[in-house]
Amino acid sequence: MTKLKKITLVLITLLVVMIGGIFGYVYSKLNSIYVKDEATKKEEAVEGKVVDGITNILLVGVDGEMIDKGNRSDGTMVVTIDSINNEIKLTSIARDTLVNIPGYGNEKLTHAYAYEGIDLLKEVFKENFDLEIDKYVAVNFSSFMEIIDEIGGVVVEVPENGLDAINSMIDVCYQYYSEDDRENIQKIHLTKAGKQRLNGYQALAFSRIRYTDDAFHRDARHREVAEAAYEEFLTKGQEEYKKCADILLDNTKTNISPMEMMNLGFTALKIADKDIEQFQFPLEEHRTGGIVDKQTGWVLQWDKEPNLEAWHKFIYGE
Known part of the structure; x- marks a missing residue:
C-alpha cells in the first residue's frame, strides 16, 4: 500500500x-x-x-x-x-x-x-x-485515447527498460483511431525515457505493456x-x-x-x-x-x- x-x-x-x-x-x-x-x-x-x-x-x-x-x-x-x-x-x-x-x-x-x-x-x-x-x-x-488527447496529455515517468515495448505497442494502439482521426493525428514514437507528457495513444501504450517487468x-x-x-x-x-x-x-x-x-x-x-x-x-x-x-x-x-x-x-x- x-x-x-x-x-x-x-x-x-x-x-x-x-x-x-x-x-x-x-x-x-x-x-x-x-x-x-x-x-x-x-x-x-x-x-x-x-x-x-x-x-x-x-x-x-x-x-x-x-x-x-x-x-x-x-x-x-x-x-x-x-x-x-x-x-x-x-x-x-x-x-x-x-x-x-x-x-x-x-x-x-x-x-x-x-x-x-x-x-x-x-x-x-x-x-x-x-x-x-x-x-x-x-x-x-x-x-x-480521445479523453487524454482532449485534456492535453498526461505526465508520467517512462522507464528506460520499457521504451522499446511502448513504441511497439504504440503501433497497435494508434490503430484504434478512426481513419479520419489518423489523417489528422501523426504517429510519434518515444525517443527517451524519463518524465514526459504522453498523448492518447502513447498513454494507452504505456498502460498496456506487460512483458518488461x-x-x-x-x-x-x-x-x-x-x-x-x-x-x-x-x-x-x-x-x-x-x-x-x-x-x-x-x-x-x-x-x-x-x-x-x-x-x-x-x-x-x-x-x-x-x-x-x-x-x-x-x-x-x-x-x-x-x-x-x-x-x-x-x-x-x-x-x-x-x-x-x-x-x-x-x-x-x-
Missing part, C-alpha cells in the same frame, strides 16, 4: 466531467449511458457491507470496442470515495488473479467480463472478495495514468469538461444515476485529493505466480484471509 496513481482514469474523469458543464447538458448526457433497470434490480439485491459516507465504484477498462461483453477486462480497479475522511482511494486488481467465476470454474479475473459482462464480474467480486459492488463504470479503448508494475502504470489525468482535470475549465463528456459518454456504460454521478463529482472535487492512497491486490507477500494447468495458463494464486483483511481495512478503515 502506498500513497501517491487505462482506461481506469474513467471514473475520475467522469466525476470531474459532471461538474464542469451546464446542469441540463450534463444531465442529458449522463442519462444516455445510465442503465436504470439494472441499477434498480441491484439496489433491491444488495446484501454486502455498507458504510455511510464510503462509496466503492468498480472501473472496468475493456480491451476492445464491445462494451457489454465479448471483450476481456484489461484493467480493473475500485475507486473508493471516502467523504468521512475526505479521501479518494484507488485499488488495482491484477487481471491474472485466479478467481472462481460462477458457472465457469477457476480462471483469470480478466475472463469474467468477456463471458457475461458486468453482472458476472460483480458476482466474482462478491464471491471471491466479499465485496458487494453495486456501482460500476465500464469504458472501451477509444474514449481513453510484471503485472503489478503494469497495474501501477494504470494508477499513475489515472492520477495524472485527475491532476490535469483539476486545471481545466467548463468547455473541456463538456467536450470530454461527449467523448466519454458515447463509449461508456454505468448504473450510476445522473443525479448521483453529479453528486459524486461534487464530492470528488471538494476532496481535491492529489495524494491518492493506493492498494495493489493481491499483496506481494501473500501471492504466488505460476502455471496451474495448461488451459488456465499463468495465474496469481493468493492467500484469502490476509489479502481480504488488508484490503477491507484499506477501504473501510479499522
Whole structure:
C-alpha cells in the first residue's frame, strides 16, 4: 500500500466531467449511458457491507470496442470515495488473479467480463472478495485515447527498460483511431525515457505493456495514468469538461444515476485529493505466480484471509 496513481482514469474523469458543464447538458448526457433497470434490480439485491459516507465504484477498462461483453477486462480497479475522511482511494486488481467465476470454474479475473459482462464480474467480486459492488463504470479503448488527447496529455515517468515495448505497442494502439482521426493525428514514437507528457495513444501504450517487468508494475502504470489525468482535470475549465463528456459518454456504460454521478463529482472535487492512497491486490507477500494447468495458463494464486483483511481495512478503515 502506498500513497501517491487505462482506461481506469474513467471514473475520475467522469466525476470531474459532471461538474464542469451546464446542469441540463450534463444531465442529458449522463442519462444516455445510465442503465436504470439494472441499477434498480441491484439496489433491491444488495446484501454486502455498507458504510455511510464510503462509496466503492468498480472501473472496468475493456480491451476492445464491445462494451457489454465479448471483450476481456484489461484493467480493473475500485475507486473508493471516502467523504468521512475526505479521501479518494484507488485499488488495482491484477487481471491474472485466479478467481472462481460462477458457472465457469477457476480462471483469470480478466475472463469474467468477456463471458457475461458486468453482472458476472460483480458476482466474482462478491464471491471471491466479499465485496458487494453495486456501482460500476465500464469504458472501451477509444474514449481513453480521445479523453487524454482532449485534456492535453498526461505526465508520467517512462522507464528506460520499457521504451522499446511502448513504441511497439504504440503501433497497435494508434490503430484504434478512426481513419479520419489518423489523417489528422501523426504517429510519434518515444525517443527517451524519463518524465514526459504522453498523448492518447502513447498513454494507452504505456498502460498496456506487460512483458518488461510484471503485472503489478503494469497495474501501477494504470494508477499513475489515472492520477495524472485527475491532476490535469483539476486545471481545466467548463468547455473541456463538456467536450470530454461527449467523448466519454458515447463509449461508456454505468448504473450510476445522473443525479448521483453529479453528486459524486461534487464530492470528488471538494476532496481535491492529489495524494491518492493506493492498494495493489493481491499483496506481494501473500501471492504466488505460476502455471496451474495448461488451459488456465499463468495465474496469481493468493492467500484469502490476509489479502481480504488488508484490503477491507484499506477501504473501510479499522
